[in-house]
Amino acid sequence: MKTLHLVGEYILLMRRVFSKPLKMSYFRKQLVENISALGLDSLLIVAIISIFMGAVLTIQTTLQTESPWIPAWTVGFVVRQSVVLEFSPTIVSLFLAGKIGSSIASEIGTMKVTEQIDALETMGINSASHLILPKIVACALANPVLVVISMFLALAGGFMVCVFTTAVPPLQYIDGLTSFFKTFDIYYALFKTFVFAIIISSISGFYGYRTEGGALEVGKASTQAVVGSSVILLLFNVILTKIFLG
Amino acid sequence: MIQVEHLYKYFSGREVLSDISTEFEQGKCNLIIGQSGSGKTVLMKCLIGLYGIDKGSIFYDRRNIAQMGKKERNLILREMGVLFQGGALFDSMSVYENVVFPLTMFSDLSLVQKRERVDFCLQRVRLEKAHDLYPSQLSGGMKKRVAIARAIAFNPKYLFCDEPNSGLDPKTSIIIDQLIYEITQEFNTTTIINTHDMNSVMEIGDTVSFIYEGKLWWRGSNAQILQTDNEELRQFIYASRFAQEIYQKRT
Numbered sequence: 001m002k003t004l005h006l007v008g009e010y011i012l013l014m015r016r017v018f019s020k021p022l023k024m025s026y027f028r029k030q031l032v033e034n035i036s037a038l039g040l041d042s043l044l045i046v047a048i049i050s051i052f053m054g055a056v057l058t059i060q061t062t063l064q065t066e067s068p069w070i071p072a073w074t075v076g077f078v079v080r081q082s083v084v085l086e087f088s089p090t091i092v093s094l095f096l097a098g099k100i101g102s103s104i105a106s107e108i109g110t111m112k113v114t115e116q117i118d119a120l121e122t123m124g125i126n127s128a129s130h131l132i133l134p135k136i137v138a139c140a141l142a143n144p145v146l147v148v149i150s151m152f153l154a155l156a157g158g159f160m161v162c163v164f165t166t167a168v169p170p171l172q173y174i175d176g177l178t179s180f181f182k183t184f185d186i187y188y189a190l191f192k193t194f195v196f197a198i199i200i201s202s203i204s205g206f207y208g209y210r211t212e213g214g215a216l217e218v219g220k221a222s223t224q225a226v227v228g229s230s231v232i233l234l235l236f237n238v239i240l241t242k243i244f245l246g
Numbered sequence: 247m248i249q250v251e252h253l254y255k256y257f258s259g260r261e262v263l264s265d266i267s268t269e270f271e272q273g274k275c276n277l278i279i280g281q282s283g284s285g286k287t288v289l290m291k292c293l294i295g296l297y298g299i300d301k302g303s304i305f306y307d308r309r310n311i312a313q314m315g316k317k318e319r320n321l322i323l324r325e326m327g328v329l330f331q332g333g334a335l336f337d338s339m340s341v342y343e344n345v346v347f348p349l350t351m352f353s354d355l356s357l358v359q360k361r362e363r364v365d366f367c368l369q370r371v372r373l374e375k376a377h378d379l380y381p382s383q384l385s386g387g388m389k390k391r392v393a394i395a396r397a398i399a400f401n402p403k404y405l406f407c408d409e410p411n412s413g414l415d416p417k418t419s420i421i422i423d424q425l426i427y428e429i430t431q432e433f434n435t436t437t438i439i440n441t442h443d444m445n446s447v448m449e450i451g452d453t454v455s456f457i458y459e460g461k462l463w464w465r466g467s468n469a470q471i472l473q474t475d476n477e478e479l480r481q482f483i484y485a486s487r488f489a490q491e492i493y494q495k496r497t
Contacts, residue, residue, distance in 0.1 A: 023351055115334040122294050122406075123348055124323035 010206050016128040017136070017202070030134035038100050038135065038201075039142025043149070045099070046092055050150040053091070054157030057082055062167040075168045076176020079158045081185075085245075088150040089189040090237050093196035096143060097229045101204040104135055105225035108208025109218040117209070132205035136198055143197035144190045151189070188244050195240065196233050203229040247272045248293065248404065248436055253302035255288055262288050264460045266302070273434045274452035275427055277468075279442055281482060285460040287408065290440045294328055294406050295319065306404065324352055327397030327435075329407040329426075333389035335381040341368070341392050342377040348400045367395040371425060387418040391425065398429060405430065405437040411446060423449045444483060447471060456482065 021027035061078045108131055111117050120127040155177060162173040207225035211217050248270040255263035263285050270276040280286045291297040293304060295311070304311050306322050314322070335344050345364045349355055355363065368374055371391040381389060390410060397405060407426060411419035427450040430437040439446065447454055451468035456479045464479045474480060484490050 026350060110337070114332055114337075115330040116336055118296055119328065119330060119334040119336075121296060122323060122326060122328045123351065124320035125351060 009210065010203070013128055013132075013206055013209060014202060016126060017132045017205070019126060019129045019133075021129065021133065022125060027134060031138055034134045034138035035142050038103070038138050039146060042096060042099055042142075042146060046095070046146050046150050047153050049095060050088070050092070050153040051157035051160075053087055054079065054083060054154030055161045057087070057154070058158035058161040058173070059165075059167060072168050072172040073176035073179060076158070076173040077179050078176070079173075080155060080177045080181075083151055083154040083158075084185050084189050087154060088147045089192040089196065090233075092147055092150045093143065093193060093200065093233060094230055096139075096146070097196075097200045097204075097233055098226050100139060101200050101225045101229045102222040104201060104204035105208035105211075106218055106222045108132070108205055109211035109221040112209060112211045113214055113218060128209060132202065132209065135205060136201040139197040139201040140194055143200075144193045147189065147193045188240075191244075192237070192240050195236060199232050199236060200229045203232060247307060248438070249303075249305040249308075250289075250293075251303045251305070253289075253292065253304065254300050255285075255292055255297065256300050262460050263292070266457075266462050268455050268462055268465060269453075270436050270438050271453060272436045273430065275430050275437045275439055275450045276453045276455070277439045277441055277447055277451040278455050278457060279447060279482070280457035281442060284457045286440050286457045289457060290406060290408055290438070293438065294326060295323060324348075324400065325403040327400065327402035327405045329390065329393045329397050329405070329410055331409040331412050333381070333393040335384075335389055335392055335396070337381050339380075340377065341373070341379050341381075341384070344381070344392060345396045345399050348396065352400065363399060364395075367399050368392075370398065370429070371395045386413050387422065390414070390422050394422075394425060394429065398433065401433065402435060405433075405435045407437070407439045407441075409440055409442075411441065411443045416445065419443065419445060420449065426450065442482075458482075 057079050058075060061075045061082075065074055065078070108117075111131070117127045117131070120130060159170060159173060162168045162170040168176075204225035207221045207228060211221040250266055250268050250270075253263055253266040254261065266289060278286045278289060288297060292299050299312060302312075306325070309318075309322065311319060311322060335341075336347065339347065342364055345367055346360050349360045349363060353360075364377075365374075368376060371394050373388060373391050373395065376384070376388065376392065381392070384392065405426070410422050410426060414422065423446050426437060426439065429435065439450075441447070447468050451471070453465070453467055454471055455462055456464040456476070458478045464474060464476045466474070471479070471483065474483075
């Protein structure tokens with residue numbers, strides 16, 4: 001019952017969020033600020049995680065496929081598929097759910113408990129749309145770019161392992177990366193990331209917007225936003241994988 | 247002028263405001279007083295449209311907000327300036343950006359015109375050199391003054407102030423009260439102030455409405471309030487031992 005109530009509240013809020021911005025020029029300004037805060041500011045940590053995960057993935061795959069019957073290029077192929085299909089779109093999005101989700105929920109939650117949202121409403125501004133819509137659009141635009149960068153860097157991390165160790169010859173690794181390549185996989189990964197970006201930003205915005213009370217409740221809203229968006233993201237991951245690849 | 251007629255408000259079936267009928271006059275500081283939990287904040291939130299009303303009417307210069315569509319209601323909201331208890335300044339914006347915000351959203355003024363208006367408003371609240379400061383760099387009194395500047399930026403017809411003196415020292419409280427009073431006179435606004443500060447009542451209370459347990463218990467001016475024979479109001483006014491001693495000496 002409580003979950004149904006939450007879903008209903010979420011749908012009602014989203015109806016308010018997805019309305020035409022009051023002033024397009026101001027919306028564009030907010031969008032750029034949000035892309036910078038939510039997207040660009042996540043670039044460094046996404047890059048670090050991706051390089052290291054790509055490297056570890058290559059080492060692990062090499063260890064698991066050490067057999068004269070399995071050609072060395074298989075490592076590159078497996079790493080590419082893992083990175084493109086799951087690691088970059090899902091794991092990076094999960095990481096972003098933690099970073100971006102808590103940031104959105106605590107920012108909007110703080111505005112709620114300090115009456116800043118009331119101030120917007122009394123000016124005749126649709127506060128839900130004014131605050132949450134630019135964040136959703138910013139995430140929907142920035143996250144796929146971050147994920148593409150993550151893919152390249154993870155594969156590059158794997159390549160570095162090949163260069164600096166004797167795990168797999170670098171040329172064999174590149175051979176594996178280019179073997180059986182399907183453009184569909186990239187489209188699928190980008191679509192998944194786009195859906196995840198909307199889930200993360202809208203659910204975090206929702207939890208922030210319904211905050212009542214004080215600093216303690218802002219902290220709780222931030223935690224709920226991360227947990228809620230992560231669980232829904234994982235659920236949608238299963239659904240999308242079944243629909244497109246199952 | 248704002249007229250309230252037979253206003254009722256319920257929360258989960260509990261009556262919070264009961265049959266409130268009163269008037270808030272133009273060009274005057276209209277104070278709503280009452281102890282915590284009496285319903286004065288709910289009344290204020292009903293007046294500024296943050297809470298819907300369950301029964302009754304609110305007329306803004308004879309325009310009944312209950313019978314209005316969303317567009318007309320938004321137009322009325324743009325005639326309002328609201329000073330919230332904590333200032334409610336936007337943390338991510340500088341003082342200049344806070345004050346210019348309503349102008350950016352609702353006017354087609356040029357950058358120069360907006361700058362002139364912001365300069366005027368900040369000058370009016372005696373904060374000429376605070377343009378580039380952020381709310382975290384301001385004192386409590388300065389925050390209230392910036393919030394007043396933002397509230398008057400769009401030339402409001404109605405100015406609402408929720409506990410403008412809360413958290414301020416007595417001297418700063420008087421400065422804020424005087425500022426609100428001057429602005430009310432200068433712009434001829436219908437000013438409604440929610441307070442439980444008796445200093446404010448005596449300083450600027452042109453009309454005073456006393457709310458007790460969700461009902462309008464007493465209405466008059468600050469000149470009449472000390473002579474009241476209303477027991478609940480007297481208990482509210484003379485709540486402290488110091489005030490009680492004065493009252494006993496008087497009587």
